[in-house]
Amino acid sequence: xxxxxxPITPRLRWEVLSSAELERIHEATLHILETVGIxxxxxRALDVLRANGCQVDDARQMVRLPRxxxxxxxxxxxxxYVLAGxxxxxDMLIDxxxxxxxxxxxxxxxxxxxxGQKRPSTKADAAESARFVDALPxxxxxxxxxxxxxxxxxxxxxxxxxxxxxxxxxxxxxAVTCVGEKSARYLVEMAAAxxxxxxxxxxxxxxxxxxxxxxxxAHDGPNLEANLVAAEYGLASGFMPMPLSCGxxxxxxxxxxxxxxxxxxxxxxxxxxxxxxxPVFFSGAPSVIDLxxxxxxxxxxxxxxxxxxxxxxxxxxGLPMAMGTMATGAKEPDWQAAVDDSLSTFASVMxxxxxxxxCGLLNGSKxxxxxxxxxxxxxxxxxxxxxxxxxxxxESLALEVIEKVGPNGTYLSEKHTRRHMxxxxxxxxxxxxxxxxxxxxxxxxxxxxxxxxxxxILASYEPAPLAPELLEELGAIVARADAEMAGR
Amino acid sequence: MxxxxxxxxxxxxRLELLDERQLGELRAAVFTRLAAHGAVNWVEHSLGxxxxxxxxxxxxxxxxxxxxxxxxxxxxxxxxxxxxTAGAAPRxxxxxxxxxxxxxxxxxxxxAMVEPxxxxxxxxxxxxxxxxxxxxxxxxxHVMAVCGSLQETTAVIEMAxxxxxxxxxxxxxxxATVALMPGVGVSAASAAAAAGLPCLVAVAPSFFGAQDPFAxxxxxxxxxxxxxxxxxxxxxxxxxxxxxxxGRRGPLDAAALAAVAAAAQLTASFGLPFVATALATQAAGxxxxxxxENTYAALVCSTAGIxxxxxxxxxxxxxxxxxxxxxxxAEIFSYCASTAAGIPVDExxxxxxxxxxxxxxxNALGERHTRRHMxxxxxxRLFDRTPYEAWEREGRRQxxxxxxxxxxxxxxxxxxxPLPADTAAELSKIAIRAGRSSRDA
Numbered sequence: 001x002x003x004x005x006x007p008i009t010p011r012l013r014w015e016v017l018s019s020a021e022l023e024r025i026h027e028a029t030l031h032i033l034e035t036v037g038i039x040x041x042x043x044r045a046l047d048v049l050r051a052n053g054c055q056v057d058d059a060r061q062m063v064r065l066p067r068x069x070x071x072x073x074x075x076x077x078x079x080x081y082v083l084a085g086x087x088x089x090x091d092m093l094i095d096x097x098x099x100x101x102x103x104x105x106x107x108x109x110x111x112x113x114x115x116g117q118k119r120p121s122t123k124a125d126a127a128e129s130a131r132f133v134d135a136l137p138x139x140x141x142x143x144x145x146x147x148x149x150x151x152x153x154x155x156x157x158x159x160x161x162x163x164x165x166x167x168x169x170x171x172x173x174x175a176v177t178c179v180g181e182k183s184a185r186y187l188v189e190m191a192a193a194x195x196x197x198x199x200x201x202x203x204x205x206x207x208x209x210x211x212x213x214x215x216x217x218a219h220d221g222p223n224l225e226a227n228l229v230a231a232e233y234g235l236a237s238g239f240m241p242m243p244l245s246c247g248x249x250x251x252x253x254x255x256x257x258x259x260x261x262x263x264x265x266x267x268x269x270x271x272x273x274x275x276x277x278x279p280v281f282f283s284g285a286p287s288v289i290d291l292x293x294x295x296x297x298x299x300x301x302x303x304x305x306x307x308x309x310x311x312x313x314x315x316x317x318g319l320p321m322a323m324g325t326m327a328t329g330a331k332e333p334d335w336q337a338a339v340d341d342s343l344s345t346f347a348s349v350m351x352x353x354x355x356x357x358x359c360g361l362l363n364g365s366k367x368x369x370x371x372x373x374x375x376x377x378x379x380x381x382x383x384x385x386x387x388x389x390x391x392x393x394x395e396s397l398a399l400e401v402i403e404k405v406g407p408n409g410t411y412l413s414e415k416h417t418r419r420h421m422x423x424x425x426x427x428x429x430x431x432x433x434x435x436x437x438x439x440x441x442x443x444x445x446x447x448x449x450x451x452x453x454x455x456x457i458l459a460s461y462e463p464a465p466l467a468p469e470l471l472e473e474l475g476a477i478v479a480r481a482d483a484e485m486a487g488r
Numbered sequence: 489m490x491x492x493x494x495x496x497x498x499x500x501x502r503l504e505l506l507d508e509r510q511l512g513e514l515r516a517a518v519f520t521r522l523a524a525h526g527a528v529n530w531v532e533h534s535l536g537x538x539x540x541x542x543x544x545x546x547x548x549x550x551x552x553x554x555x556x557x558x559x560x561x562x563x564x565x566x567x568x569x570x571x572x573t574a575g576a577a578p579r580x581x582x583x584x585x586x587x588x589x590x591x592x593x594x595x596x597x598x599x600a601m602v603e604p605x606x607x608x609x610x611x612x613x614x615x616x617x618x619x620x621x622x623x624x625x626x627x628x629x630h631v632m633a634v635c636g637s638l639q640e641t642t643a644v645i646e647m648a649x650x651x652x653x654x655x656x657x658x659x660x661x662x663x664a665t666v667a668l669m670p671g672v673g674v675s676a677a678s679a680a681a682a683a684g685l686p687c688l689v690a691v692a693p694s695f696f697g698a699q700d701p702f703a704x705x706x707x708x709x710x711x712x713x714x715x716x717x718x719x720x721x722x723x724x725x726x727x728x729x730x731x732x733x734x735g736r737r738g739p740l741d742a743a744a745l746a747a748v749a750a751a752a753q754l755t756a757s758f759g760l761p762f763v764a765t766a767l768a769t770q771a772a773g774x775x776x777x778x779x780x781e782n783t784y785a786a787l788v789c790s791t792a793g794i795x796x797x798x799x800x801x802x803x804x805x806x807x808x809x810x811x812x813x814x815x816x817x818a819e820i821f822s823y824c825a826s827t828a829a830g831i832p833v834d835e836x837x838x839x840x841x842x843x844x845x846x847x848x849x850x851n852a853l854g855e856r857h858t859r860r861h862m863x864x865x866x867x868x869r870l871f872d873r874t875p876y877e878a879w880e881r882e883g884r885r886q887x888x889x890x891x892x893x894x895x896x897x898x899x900x901x902x903x904x905x906p907l908p909a910d911t912a913a914e915l916s917k918i919a920i921r922a923g924r925s926s927r928d929a
Contacts, residue, residue, distance in 0.1 A: 012505060014791065021833040028838050039848045062848070217848045250852055251861035253831045255839030288865050289853075293873050301826035301866045309831055329871070331879055335887045336871050338779035339820055343827060346787055363876050379780060386784070390746050392510040397517050402707055430777055435804065438772065443575065446776050 004089040005140035005171065007098040008380075010387035014350035016309040022316050025254065029261040030067045032217070037064040038266040039218035042225055045270055052273040065269060073272040074265065079318040081279040083141065083236060084204040086194060087170035087464060091204075092140055094236075094281070094320045094354050099387075101380050102358035103133050104327050105144025105176045109367040113458055118367060121147030123164050125368070129360070130168035132370060132454075134463040138377040141172040143210075143357040147368045148177060153486035156478065158183050162190055162207075163474045170464045174208045174322075174355070180222035184209065184229035186481045191235075193473045194466065202234035210283055210322060213241040213263040215248035224270065231271045231278035238322055239267035240283035245302065247289045253306055260286045260306070261313050268319065281355070282314035285324030298329015298364040299340030304347035311351040322355035323348045326376050327365045333372035333447055337362065341376050345383045370454035371447055378429050378446070385425040396420075429453070505749040505792065514706060514754055521710030527717075534717035537724040540759045541795065542686060544601055545661035547651055548628030548905040552600045554686075556756050559790050559828070560600035561821045562632055562798035563593035565734065565765055566616070568608040569808035574773040574888050578808040580608045585809075586622045588899060589801065592811050594627040595898040598818040598825075601630040601665065603798060605809045613640045614923025620644055621915035624651050624663070625907045632688075632798070636669040641676040643922035645683040647915050651907065659684030667731050667763075670708075674718045681719055681726035688731035688763055689715045691751065705747050709754060716760060729761035734768035734799060734806040745785060749792040756793050764789055767799035767817055768806035774813045774888055778803065779820070786820050790828035797821065815891040819870045826866045837861075869894065 017025070040046055041061045050056040052073075055064040080095040092100050110121045129146035133139045145161040152160040158178040165173050178187050187207065188198070195201040209230040211223035219239065230237035241263035243249030249256035264282045271280050286306040290297045297303060307323050314321035325348040328340035341359075348356045359380070360373035390396070401416040411417045429449040431438060438444070466474075482488045506514065522528045541555025552560055569578035570585045586604050593602045604623040609615035613636055620633045624647055631648075635641040644666060645658075652658035666680040670692035680687040691708040709730075716728045732751055748764045755762035766785035771778035789797045799806065800821065801814030831837075842857040852858050870887040872879060879885070907915075 016831055017833065021831075024833055024838065028840055031840065032843055036844055036847060214849065216843070216846060216850060216852075245852075245865065246858050246862055247851055247853055250839035250842045250846075250855075251858040251864065252837035252839055254833045254837035255843060255857075257831070258838060258840070258843060290867075290873050291862055291865070292867070293875075295873065295875070298873060299871070300868075301823055301829075304827050305831050329873055331872065331876060331884070332886075334776060335774060335779040335816065338776045339783045339823060339871075342780050342783035343787060343823065346784070347827075366876070375776065382780070382784065386746060386788070389505055390510075390750060392506065392513050397513065397706065399517065399520065402704075430780075432770070435772060439577075443772075 003137055004087060005092065005100070006137040007092065007100045007140055008349055008384040008387055009098055010349050010352055011389040012350060012387050013352065014308055014347070015312065016305055016351070017312050022312060025257050025261060025313065026316065028258045029265060030070060032258060032262045033065040033070055033266060034067055035064070036217060037062045038262065039214070040224060040270070041219065041221040044228060045219075045224045048270060048274045065266060069273075070265065070269050073269040074317050074319070076272050076276045077268060077280050077319055078277060079320075081236060082205075083172045083174075083208055084206050085141070085170055085172045086206050090140070090171045092172060096315060096320065096352065096354065099349050099353055099356060100140035101138060101325070101356045101377070102141045102143035102174065103129065103139055103146045103373065104358040104361040104365050105146055107147040107361045107366055107368045108150065110147055111362075111367055111369040113370050113454065120150050121368065122151045123149035123160050126161050127164035127168045128458070129368065130165040131461060131463050132373070132457055134169040134171060135457045135461040136374075136377055138380050139359065141174060141355070142169050143174045144176055146360055153482055153488055155486040156183070156481040159186050159190070159478050159481045162187055163478050166190060166194060166474060167466050167471055168463055172206060172208070174210055174357070176210045178209055179211065179220070179226050181225040181229055182485060183481070184226035186477055188229060188233050188235070190474050190477050193477070194470055198233060205235045208236040210237065211239050213239045213267065215241055215243040215263065216259045217262060219263070219267060224267075227267070227271060228274055231275040231280070234278065236279035236281060237271065238281035238283045239264055240285060240322070240324070242285045242287065244296065245288035246291060249286070253302055253309070256286055256306060257309055257313065260284050260310055264314070265317070281320040281322050282310070282317070283322040284310040285327075286310060296329070296364055298327070299344065301343070304343050307344070307353070308347045308351035311348070311353045315352070320354035322357060323353035325353065325356035326359050327361060329364045331363050331367070333362070333369060333375050333450070337372065338379070341379045342383075345379050349383045349387050370458065371450040374450040374453050375429060375446060378427065378450075381428070382425065504753065505746055506753050511753055511757060514750065515757060517706035518709045518713065518754070521707060522713065527714060531713055531717040534720040535713070535758055535760070537720050538716065538759055539725060539727055541761055542727045544630040544665070545663055546629040547624070547663055547907070551661070552630070554761060554795055556752070556761050556793045556795050559794055559825060560796050561598050561800055561818065562601045562603055562763065562796050563596070563599045563800040563814055564589060564603040564605050564809060565768060565799050565802045565806050566603070566634055567605040567802055567807055567809045568615075569804070570605070571773065571803055571808050571810045574775070574812065578804065581605055581809070582607060583618070583622060586619050587626045588811060589809055589814065590623045590627040591903060592814055592895060592898050593801070594629055595901075596815065596818045598822050599629065599800065601632050601796070602627055603632040603634065603667070611923055613637065614919065616640065617643050617919040617922050620664070621647055621919045624648070624915055625912040626903065628905050631664045632667050633664050634667045634669060635676055636672060638673070638676045638679060639922060639925065641666055641679050643918055645679060645685060646918045648685065649683070650911055650914050650918070655683065662686060668715075670733070674715055674722075677715060677719045677728070678722050681723035681728070686727035686729065687719065688729045690731050690733055692733060705751055705754070709751070713758065729763060729795065730755045732762070732764040734765040734802070745788050748785075749788050752789070752792040752794040761795035763796035763798055764794060765798040765806065767797060768802040770805045771803060773803065774810060774816045774891070778813065779816070782817055782820050783824065786824040787827065790824045811895045812888060812891045815894050816870060816887060819868065823866065
């Protein structure tokens with residue numbers, strides 16, 4: 001039986017920054033936190049920070065964080081924890097040695113698998129996307145929702161998203177649309193219902209929460225409050241800065257890293273001061289502005305360098321990293337998408353990003369395409385093999401076999417070959433047929449094969465179901481949230 | 489023309505496939521093979537005088553450094569077919585196709601040297617020489633000439649001498665590199681060295697038959713080192729490097745690609761530059777598969793301390809060329825080389841003053857620091873970054889179509905610096921004469 005999830009354990013490492021450079025960016029970050037400070041627009045956050053020795057300007061909701069407070073707080077954060085799945089076979093050990101891929105999140109369109117047309121996403125799409133991800137071992141957890149429920153009340157949308165996801169996957173769910181204290185408490189209630197209570201949820205946290213930061217050097221109030229709820233219940237949480245060089249960050253990448261680091265670090269410090277020892281993670285999707293279009297690049301060499309460097313910084317503090325990965329700007333699963341996704345995945349894996357979010361969206365995380373998602377898992381698989389490197393020992397050097405085969409011989413029938421031939425990477429969707437066969441078959445390439453796989457999953461895959469009474473309970477919680485938050 | 493290599497930042501990041509112990513074991517495996525011939529000490533001693541790098545001269549472009557750690561791109565390879573469009577079947581290459589390939593390669597700033605494809609011919613040597621003649625005639629960049637014999641090498645030297653304007657000038661600015669085919673004797677390498685031309689000795693590990701590519705590498709490396717050492721013995725200080733021709737067993741073989749990175753480390757440990765034909769995708773067109781394969785290959789090579797990546801523009805595992813693939817490979821190379829350039833960290837790049845000045849929720853767009861550095865940001869030629877609606881309105885154009893625009897624009901522009909007609913005629917004569925004597929032999 002194939003494994004439910006398939007993390008990469010990279011042996012090779014790609015270090016973008018030297019130790020001295022990491023230290024220098026760390027020092028610059030501390031300087032910014034101490035002198036410029038961070039905007040924390042939440043009374044709860046301001047109270048926590050003041051009580052722990054930070055300099056708070058209530059009128060401007062500005063906080064200067066002394067270096068001692070920062071370093072002591074971050075030292076309390078655990079460097080290792082488990083993100084559990086409803087199915088224990090989907091548990092992820094977050095320990096700085098494994099890379100787990102998720103799907104991308106917060107898309108707003110679907111390339112309809114039945115009509116091929118682009119249309120706005122619905123709650124049914126969020127549910128279908130969870131079922132789809134559940135089927136793929138290379139996608140270890142569900143992040144998002146992959147596409148948001150746009151046919152429900154906006155005030156309680158995050159809970160409709162969660163209901164759709166939790167009912168359709170037994171993998172870990174990292175929520176990214178849950179903002180505000182109320183919404184977070186409803187989400188915890190839903191997860192606790194499935195886990196068997198809040199104590200059991202603390203023991204086996206089947207959800208975690210990620211929020212965006214506000215660049216440069218600020219947080220959003222409801223986001224802070226949602227993550228404080230997560231930390232209260234022992235659920236992992238983190239903040240994702242997305243500074244854009246030339247806009248919300250300096251044009252130079254080192255400066256961009258300082259801004260990104262200050263935002264991620266300040267969020268982690270707040271959570272540690274409020275709930276010492278709570279599991280936290282760094283996150284990031286730093287990029288640059290394309291000055292020709294004025295928009296987000298959707299993939300550039302700078303993005304991958306920043307991703308790898310930000311991951312090094314997270315590990316410098318002994319914290320896990322959830323890194324924005326893939327998310328090509330291409331509009332179709334084409335040549336451009338393959339360049340972007342290959343480099344992006346390479347950078348995240350070779351720097352050992354603990355969590356990588358993720359696959360499935362086109363056009364800068366806007367449009368869901370299931371065949372594209374399948375193609376991205378193939379790229380993930382290739383990088384996984386490369387990251388394993390080459391083993392060099394007596395067996396793999398095979399001197400005896402080379403001597404035996406000699407010049408112009410063949411290794412095909414050697415025992416050594418039989419022992420090792422299954423180690424060779426095999427494609428799922430790469431086309432390796434002879435040219436004539438490919439021609440006779442109508443020039444079907446990777447996209448055609450990926451579409452077949454996607455169609456098959458959509459038509460026939462069934463995830464492990466939630467008990468009917470739990471489905472009913474989730475529905476009741478969402479109904480209460482609708483009534484309280486959306487007045488329905 | 490943009491300055492050659494202007495888009496090629498020096499690589500600063502390294503992906504080291506082998507740790508110290510593994511590299512030691514691989515070297516030991518190579519030495520085991522050499523020891524069988526009693527050649528260990530002699531090889532090590534002779535290679536002591538080898539150069540770790542040199543410059544690539546072109547007829548009409550600035551010199552480019554050729555040294556491990558500053559990767560350059562070589563276009564082409566020994567294909568004998570061409571694909572005219574994305575879905576077209578391969579057809580035999582003509583002289584006009586070779587010219588077009590060399591012109592496109594000449595116009596792409598990412599390309600530092602050209603290994604011309606050649607027309608199919610029973611006499612492969614004559615076909616290769618004719619192609620080298622066209623590359624020297626049509627293009628102004630450094631030419632990589634694959635040679636299978638002493639006679640062929642001699643003809644390449646003659647052609648390069650004619651273009652350079654004499655033997656002394658050729659020694660001063662060698663316009664071609666001789667890439668020896670596996671098994672070619674030391675005499676051809678010696679001839680190239682005597683004329684001042686750099687010489688690449690092929691390692692030809694067989695990645696077929698499920699043999700561990702790593703073991704194959706050790707085996708073939710011993711042979712190549714023997715040739716390189718002999719060349720240093722006869723011509724101390726001769727420019728000699730190691731080349732890995734295409735030889736992958738499938739569309740993308742991660743283990744074979746890792747072996748390329750290992751070969752780069754191994755070559756560097758002997759102080760020699762290394763060139764790998766790593767871009768020979770098995771894809772039939774410039775599609776998603778070609779993109780994924782060549783992106784990995786270019787990135788691994790860019791970060792592995794390699795001196796040259798060859799094979800830009802090849803399809804079908806190196807059997808055919810495509811002008812569109814060449815333009816698209818150049819974009820991939822530029823992308824990967826920029827990634828390998830890393831992140832400079834100093835007072836200017838950390839930009840503390842700018843961060844303080846912009847403050848909270850501000851914008852760096854109007855900052856002087858942004859104006860100073862905004863051009864450092866990589867800009868694509870073939871990547872589409874337009875809004876979705878604009879892309880749809882403009883006919884959902886793909887990277888391939890943007891590449892096609894570039895190809896047409898290059899081919900419609902008259903060649904900037906053609907070789908004088910009499911020199912071009914002389915090159916043809918040399919190629920014909922060498923071909924004739926090769927057939928007679």
